[in-house]
Amino acid sequence: MLIQMILFLLAGVLAGTVTGLIPGIHINLIGVMLVSMSAEMLSFLDPLYIVVFIASMAITHTFIDFIPSVFLGCPDTDTELSVLPGHELLKKGHGYQAVVLSAYGSLAAVLILLLIALPSALVISKAYGFIREAIPYLLITASMALIFLEQRRTKALFVFLLSGFLGWSVLNIPPSQLKQPLLPLLTGLFGSSMLILSIKNKIRVPKQKIVKPKAKLLRPLAGAAIASPACSFLPGLGSGQAAIIGNSLTKCMEFGRKNDQKSFLVLLGATNTIVMGFSFISLFAISRTRTGAAAAIKEIAGIPSAKILILILSIVLISGIISYFLTTSLAEFFSTRLEKASYTGLSLSALAVLILVVFLVSGIFGVLVLAISTLTGIYSISLRVRRTNMMGCLMIPTIMLYLI
Numbered sequence: 457m458l459i460q461m462i463l464f465l466l467a468g469v470l471a472g473t474v475t476g477l478i479p480g481i482h483i484n485l486i487g488v489m490l491v492s493m494s495a496e497m498l499s500f501l502d503p504l505y506i507v508v509f510i511a512s513m514a515i516t517h518t519f520i521d522f523i524p525s526v527f528l529g530c531p532d533t534d535t536e537l538s539v540l541p542g543h544e545l546l547k548k549g550h551g552y553q554a555v556v557l558s559a560y561g562s563l564a565a566v567l568i569l570l571l572i573a574l575p576s577a578l579v580i581s582k583a584y585g586f587i588r589e590a591i592p593y594l595l596i597t598a599s600m601a602l603i604f605l606e607q608r609r610t611k612a613l614f615v616f617l618l619s620g621f622l623g624w625s626v627l628n629i630p631p632s633q634l635k636q637p638l639l640p641l642l643t644g645l646f647g648s649s650m651l652i653l654s655i656k657n658k659i660r661v662p663k664q665k666i667v668k669p670k671a672k673l674l675r676p677l678a679g680a681a682i683a684s685p686a687c688s689f690l691p692g693l694g695s696g697q698a699a700i701i702g703n704s705l706t707k708c709m710e711f712g713r714k715n716d717q718k719s720f721l722v723l724l725g726a727t728n729t730i731v732m733g734f735s736f737i738s739l740f741a742i743s744r745t746r747t748g749a750a751a752a753i754k755e756i757a758g759i760p761s762a763k764i765l766i767l768i769l770s771i772v773l774i775s776g777i778i779s780y781f782l783t784t785s786l787a788e789f790f791s792t793r794l795e796k797a798s799y800t801g802l803s804l805s806a807l808a809v810l811i812l813v814v815f816l817v818s819g820i821f822g823v824l825v826l827a828i829s830t831l832t833g834i835y836s837i838s839l840r841v842r843r844t845n846m847m848g849c850l851m852i853p854t855i856m857l858y859l860i
Contacts, residue, residue: 468512476520503757512775514749519779522558553669555787561725566776569733592858620852644829664791676723
């Protein structure tokens with residue numbers, strides 16, 4: 457049994473590497489595929505092995521997905537904030553450092569999760585009943601707070617409402633017409649829009665330096681540990697928003713300062729991993745699925761027991777350590793080869809992959825949604841507000857769902 461678990465853990469690490477590196481291939485898609493095939497798989501597989509695979513894949517993804525965010529400017533919803541500081545460092549020849557800084561944060565987050573998992577499970581289980589009715593109002597408060605933190609608040613509010621209207625419209629399209637609506641919606645807002653801007657601006661990447669970065673860890677990690685648990689019971693609130701809240705609480709970042717850029721990348725890496733880890737804890741504590749990975753575990757194996765949660769946390773630790781070294785190695789590999797490649801060609805290739813994935817999963821109507829979302833993303837970016845305001849595409853539909 458131990459050998460099988462190790463094999464499924466390694467398979468999960470490999471799958472998480474693939475989903476992290478290839479734009480548009482998110483772990484949620486793999487989770488949906490596993491759920492659809494679960495009836496056949498469970499006839500010859502222990503569901504525990506699938507849980508091991510999903511947990512290791514999900515944690516690995518949170519490490520690896522910063523690589524395309526930094527080197528291509530093609531993030532998913534969890535790493536969209538890394539584009540600005542990551543690209544600033546990339547253009548100075550420090551793309552390797554940007555990825556490694558996020559890996560520092562993710563590895564530290566794994567250790568933080570182990571320390572606070574069981575106490576947090578108790579707190580969440582006790583607190584959730586009291587705040588469940590207040591969820592839409594808490595989401596409204598969090599949204600307004602994030603907008604208030606912007607310098608261009610009117611534009612930030614407009615982007616939030618615009619993306620919210622788009623999200624509400626797309627998510628209300630019947631499944632018979634549009635499968636997996638989040639794929640073209642989020643890919644357009646956060647992925648293809650950035651790629652098109654990179655192609656338009658003809659970005660040239662200088663020779664990258666392979667130097668281990670130095671950054672202050674205590675304050676960004678404290679911010680991640682304070683803000684991330686909120687995502688465990690507030691649907692629609694992603695790791696990007698949690699990172700901004702944590703950053704504001706600890707006052708560790710201003711984009712114009714080099715050291716603060718580095719601290720923010722550490723914070724975002726930690727937040728990304730803690731949010732994923734907390735989704736498993738929330739599933740155990742309050743039977744709520746906060747991520748696609750947790751939802752897949754619930755569908756395939758049910759609500760985890762305390763023993764299964766401990767197993768998942770063990771898998772998180774082992775896969776996190778493996779993923780750290782894998783991430784730093786891949787960052788060095790891409791850094792040494794990036795200057796020899798055509799950055800525009802890479803961006804075009806990534807854009808083609810995104811369109812192909814959307815077409816295969818969501819059909820021609822999905823490509824239309826992708827086009828509309830891409831144009832919305834480009835326009836929103838041109839207003840020079842944080843990209844996380846475009847998460848209104850999920851926040852507003854979630855608020856409306858609870859209020860109506």
